[in-house]
Amino acid sequence: MAAPLQIVFAGTPEFAAVVLRRLVETEYSIKAVYTQPDRPSGRGRQLTPSPVKAIATAHQLPVYQPSSLKDKTSQAQLAALAPDLMVVVAYGLLLPTAVLQIPPLGCINIHASLLPRWRGAAPIQRALMAGDQETGVSIMQMEAGLDTGPVLHTVRYPLQPDDTAATVHDRLAELGAEALLQCLPAIAEGTATPTLQDENQACYAPKIHxxxxxxxxxxxxxxxxxxxxxxxxxxxxxxxxxxxxxxxxxxxxxxxxxxxxxxxxxxxxxxxxxxxxxxxxxxxxxxxxxxxxxxxxxxxxxxxxxxxxxxxxxxxxxxxxx
Missing domain, CATH: 3.10.25.10 (Formyl transferase, C-terminal domain)
Incomplete structure (x- = not known):
């Protein structure tokens, strides 16, 4: 019987926490969790851990919170964990090429759109504003470009007339977790079939201001x-x-x-x-x-x-x- 996949998870907000909750219930080994540094929050502006850190702490998983992954020290720290795969969900930090090359199976990302539509920071909001009839989640093999990597799996979600960013967020988080668990066996076995994105169909979802x-x-x-x-x-x-x-x-x-x-x-x-x-x-x-x-x-x-x-x-x- 093959050893369970050794995973490093990287994510920060509640969307990512939903995925981590599901992942810790599986047989996969989570070597460590990466998340953004604690931020001031609330009226008292007290330092508050991210939703992902809260889940990781509850499950006694090692937590790393570098402010950047561009320096050699952070990269060496990650490499020492010897992950087979890195799962990235709304992490919020750029992954340099050197980091993408550390896991033998690479880094995969759960993105809240049907790539190549709505690459970028606010895919849910931009899909709603554009009047899209459907959206979904994409499991993408990460590369240096912004959400440009080949897509391993997609799950579609028909947008409802009363959907808000809040309701779509919650639904896509659950779908993203399900999609990840569907993908991981094929990724581990090397049988996943990536599909290149059509650059002619690409559009950008800039951050909401x-x-x-x-x-x-x-x-x-x-x-x-x-x-x-x-x-x-x-x-x-x-x-x-x-x-x-x-x-x-x-x-x-x-x-x-x-x-x-x-x-x-x-x-x-x-x-x-x-x-x-x-x-x-x-x-x-x-x-x-x-x-x-x-x-x-x-x-x-x-x-x-x-x-x-x-x-x-x-x-x-x-x-x-x-």
Whole structure:
């Protein structure tokens, strides 16, 4: 009977923690876990371990937290672990070529898109904003380029009309864990069949920035609805009304035609806050005033009655485009 695969796992956020939870339940040997250094978090700004570190510590796995893998010392430390394979999931640090060459079976990555679509830092949000009908996860053999390596396995997920970045994140994390476990036997046996990515189909998913959260009312309602879903739970879409920031957690696009200028408040009642857009109407369903918790529109209107005809502030940031 062959010895179990010797794995080094590298990841940081909850997406990666979901995969690690599943991996520790298998027969594979996890030699060590790499994760980002502890970061200040919460109101007290206390140093907080990453979700991956919390799982590793709970299972008494060795944890390494270098600030970089570019230096010879960190590389020698990794090589001394003698892993057969390195599994990387949203680690957040660049893996130099020297690191990619340490495990005999290389390094594989679980990426939250159907590569080559949406390479980069924010594939879930960009897929939702673009109105993609489906997304998924790809198991990729890592190479020097950004998410450019050959794909070993994919699992597809049809996006639902009410999906948010939060719900897609959770579903793809589970699918990623399942996909990894499906792939590992073939990788260990050397029978995995990599498929080269089609560079003509590649597109990039840049990191989300806070200024993108501002709703630009000149955009179509369908796009603004996608933006709201893509930015839930972070950075959360927002607008400005009566000189106050109003965050928008949930909204739906209406096909209603209107001659009102974009940003005009058309109606405000228990069914929602209707706002004119560049095309159609966006109905706000769940909002969050400054300093308060998110709430249904009815609760918000009880304390903040609105008059139709007023205009919500135009976007002061740099809006994303459909």
């Amino acid at each position: 806070k200024e993108e959260a501002w709703l630009d009312w000149s955009q179509p309602a369908t796009f603004l609805e996608r933006q709201v879903r893509a930015f839930n739970p972070w950075p959360v879409a927002q607008t400005q009304i009566k000189d106050q920031i109003l965050r928008v957690w949930s909204a739906t696009a209406l096909a209603t035609e209107t001659a009102a200028s974009p940003g005009t408040l058309l109606a405000a009642n228990k069914t929602g806050i209707d706002v004119a857009t560049g095309k159609g109407v966006l109905r706000l369903l769940k909002v969050q005033p400054a300093g308060k918790r998110a709430m249904a529109v009815q609760a918000y209107l009880n304390a903040h009655p609105l008059t139709p005809g007023s205009v919500l502030a135009k976007n002061p940031g740099k809006p994303p485009r459909p």
